[in-house]
Amino acid sequence: MVLPPPLRLWVGMLVVMVVLAVELPGALQKCIFDEVQAGARVVRAAPVAPDGPPSEPRLGGRAGREHPLPSGQRTNHPGREAPGRRLGTMPPPTTSSPQPIRIKTWIPAEGNGLSEAEKEKLEAAVEEAVRMVSSLLSVNRVPGPLLLSRDVSKYCKFLWKNSSTANYNRCGRANSNYRTETCLDVTIPDDHLAGCDVFPEADSPRRTRLRPEGAGLPDTDFLLYLHVQATDKCRAEPHVLAYAVHCQTDADGRPLAGAVVLCRDRLADTAYSQQATVQTVMHELFHALGFSKELFHTWRRCSSTSQAGAGCSPRGRVTHSDGSGQMRIYSPSVIAALQRHLASAHPELGGPLENLDVPPGRPSSHWESRMLQGSIMAPALGDWTTVRVDPVTLAALQDTGWYAVDLSRAQSLVWGEGEGAMFGSLSACQNKSSSFFCTGSGSGCHYLHLHKGECQTDPHLEGCRMYKPLKNGSECWKEENGREEDWSGEAFGFHSRCFFSNLTRQKRSPSLPPSSSVGGRCYRHRCTGPNRYQIQVSGSEWVDCPAGGTTRIKEHRGLVHCPDKRLCLYADVTPPSDHVGTFPAPIARQVRL
Ligand SMILES: *[C@@H]1O[C@H](CO)[C@@H](O)[C@H](O)[C@H]1NC(C)=O
Numbered sequence: 274m275v276l277p278p279p280l281r282l283w284v285g286m287l288v289v290m291v292v293l294a295v296e297l298p299g300a301l302q303k304c305i306f307d308e309v310q311a312g313a314r315v316v317r318a319a320p321v322a323p324d325g326p327p328s329e330p331r332l333g334g335r336a337g338r339e340h341p342l343p344s345g346q347r348t349n350h351p352g353r354e355a356p357g358r359r360l361g362t363m364p365p366p367t368t369s370s371p372q373p374i375r376i377k378t379w380i381p382a383e384g385n386g387l388s389e390a391e392k393e394k395l396e397a398a399v400e401e402a403v404r405m406v407s408s409l410l411s412v413n414r415v416p417g418p419l420l421l422s423r424d425v426s427k428y429c430k431f432l433w434k435n436s437s438t439a440n441y442n443r444c445g446r447a448n449s450n451y452r453t454e455t456c457l458d459v460t461i462p463d464d465h466l467a468g469c470d471v472f473p474e475a476d477s478p479r480r481t482r483l484r485p486e487g488a489g490l491p492d493t494d495f496l497l498y499l500h501v502q503a504t505d506k507c508r509a510e511p512h513v514l515a516y517a518v519h520c521q522t523d524a525d526g527r528p529l530a531g532a533v534v535l536c537r538d539r540l541a542d543t544a545y546s547q548q549a550t551v552q553t554v555m556h557e558l559f560h561a562l563g564f565s566k567e568l569f570h571t572w573r574r575c576s577s578t579s580q581a582g583a584g585c586s587p588r589g590r591v592t593h594s595d596g597s598g599q600m601r602i603y604s605p606s607v608i609a610a611l612q613r614h615l616a617s618a619h620p621e622l623g624g625p626l627e628n629l630d631v632p633p634g635r636p637s638s639h640w641e642s643r644m645l646q647g648s649i650m651a652p653a654l655g656d657w658t659t660v661r662v663d664p665v666t667l668a669a670l671q672d673t674g675w676y677a678v679d680l681s682r683a684q685s686l687v688w689g690e691g692e693g694a695m696f697g698s699l700s701a702c703q704n705k706s707s708s709f710f711c712t713g714s715g716s717g718c719h720y721l722h723l724h725k726g727e728c729q730t731d732p733h734l735e736g737c738r739m740y741k742p743l744k745n746g747s748e749c750w751k752e753e754n755g756r757e758e759d760w761s762g763e764a765f766g767f768h769s770r771c772f773f774s775n776l777t778r779q780k781r782s783p784s785l786p787p788s789s790s791v792g793g794r795c796y797r798h799r800c801t802g803p804n805r806y807q808i809q810v811s812g813s814e815w816v817d818c819p820a821g822g823t824t825r826i827k828e829h830r831g832l833v834h835c836p837d838k839r840l841c842l843y844a845d846v847t848p849p850s851d852h853v854g855t856f857p858a859p860i861a862r863q864v865r866l
């Protein structure tokens with residue numbers, strides 16, 4: 274018998290990946306998810322026909338006794354060759370209400386050179402990220418153990434294609450080169466995988482077990498393969514911290530497994546931050562769970578927003594270019610969240626996607642940095658104290674149709690709030706129409722006013738500038754940032770915030786110039802009402818600081834500017850503290866005036 278040559282089949286495999294870089298102090302933290310996911314294979318479980326045989330993998334081509342698949346053939350539908358329980362062969366959606374998603378992390382045993390201490394830090398960070406995500410997203414849980422599918426295009430040389438034979442669409446011949454399944458570069462243990470059979474004859478029940486059925490993972494709705502490694506991708510891009518892919522989806526398209534690679538060297542970095550690692554893992558998890566350009570077109574519209582997976586149908590394409598060429602996600606919750614955020618009813622307010630290094634007219638897997646700065650799904654994450662799990666991101670996860678999302682847990686984004694539909698456009702940022710942007714390169718305050726900052730740009734801002742925290746010592750809330758000098762009246766500590774000011778003590782040292790320019794300074798503040806507060810300069814009394822106005826301080830020359838709608842308005846914008854859960858902050862919606 275002449276066997277067809279070994280073929281590499283493409284059976285509904287998409288390929289997807291995302292990468293995040295960490296902010297080394299002052300560096301741009303970058304995510305390369307899109308590059309990585311674009312090279313990964315995704316196995317999708319086939320939908321189950323209501324009665325009996327598995328649905329047709331639709332590999333195309335003529336009906337024949339043996340139907341070798343042309344190399345590289347790619348179809349839109351995944352294949353399964355044998356009946357039996359598999360991923361995606363779950364019972365039809367029940368009406369049971371969604372439950373918090375159970376994410377199981379699996380770390381390959383092979384040596385990654387981590388010390389015990391590093392391993393502990395890492396596991397704690399991942400555990401916290403997983404806990405956060407589970408507290409935000411609910412799913413219709415996977416009944417029974419989670420068992421991943423094997424890729425028929427890898428283990429099988431051909432499928433029987435005669436629809437009047439018993440083994441129609443089943444595997445007719447094993448690929449002798451088949452070893453195992455992988456997720457990114459993680460080898461999936463056989464125990465996590467469904468078994469597979471080969472049916473040597475088209476019409477005979479005789480089968481050969483190629484691989485036994487694994488035990489699967491109990492109580493698991495998403496399987497996260499976590500790999501700590503010094504990969505080429507980590508080395509190639511010095512700011513890359515991590516990257517991720519999703520590798521399997523269920524019949525509704527919901528991702529069931531994914532891999533996150535954390536770059537080994539970053540963990541040993543002196544600038545390592547536990548909270549930044551938690552955020553990085555969350556960012557990557559959100560990609561793998563659905564915030565991905567490879568998945569946008571598979572999002573589902575569901576009849577009830579509180580019932581993920583109930584009465585759902587494909588949304589079709591959600592990303593479109595707006596009138597100005599900005600790619601946006603147009604899905605109902607995203608639009609509503611953005612309209613609320615910008616206080617605008619503009620109909621073109623879809624979720625704006627980052628366009629840096631993206632071909633025109635193509636989506637990316639991050640929010641546009643100028644418009645949704647500070648979001649956990651921005652392309653670069655800044656200092657961890659400035660990163661927010663914002664309402665627009667949670668709305669996007671809700672619009673996947675796979676999750677019921679606790680939108681009430683969103684953290685205030687602050688950036689751009691109430692600024693209208695044009696906020697963040699290139700023209701608007703340059704004509705200084707918004708206090709969120711700056712011009713020049715002077716000293717000032719980051720927009721959350723927790724840090725002093727310097728007016729800077731970065732590639733994602735495309736020429737727009739904003740006050741970014743300084744590399745070192747810019748936190749007003751850190752007591753240890755205080756210095757000896759007293760001519761400026763600066764005060765550092767938990768209740769201190771950044772103010773634009775050119776205050777100098779009148780009895781200043783003779784070496785100082787008679788006037789000083791306005792810059793970011795730290796003073797104590799206390800709230801007296803929404804958007805109402807007093808400030809205290811070191812060595813002086815408390816004085817009212819009228820939001821949007823200025824105030825003078827006794828025995829000082831110069832002025833303090835009092836920011837409007839930034840202080841005493843967002844209960845969840847606070848410095849980190851040891852005894853308060855910092856992330857996500859308690860659900861305290863801001864008071865609107
Ligand atoms: C398909 O199988 C049936 C039943 O074995 C057989 O009669 C028929 O000739 C086959 N068709 C082709 C195109 O091989």
Ligand SMILES: *[C@@H]1O[C@H](CO)[C@@H](O)[C@H](O)[C@H]1NC(C)=O
Binds near residue numbers: 745746
């Ligand atoms: C930050 O500044 C403090 C005091 O000014 C100094 O001791 C410390 O070494 C600096 N750290 C870095 C990373 O530059």
Ligand SMILES: *[C@@H]1O[C@H](CO)[C@@H](O)[C@H](O)[C@H]1NC(C)=O
Binds near residue numbers: 775789832
């Ligand atoms: C402080 O800045 C204001 C403008 O904001 C300016 O009018 C004033 O002269 C400056 N005062 C000093 C003492 O530098």
Ligand SMILES: [Zn+2]
Binds near residue numbers: 639652
């Ligand atoms: Zn990313």
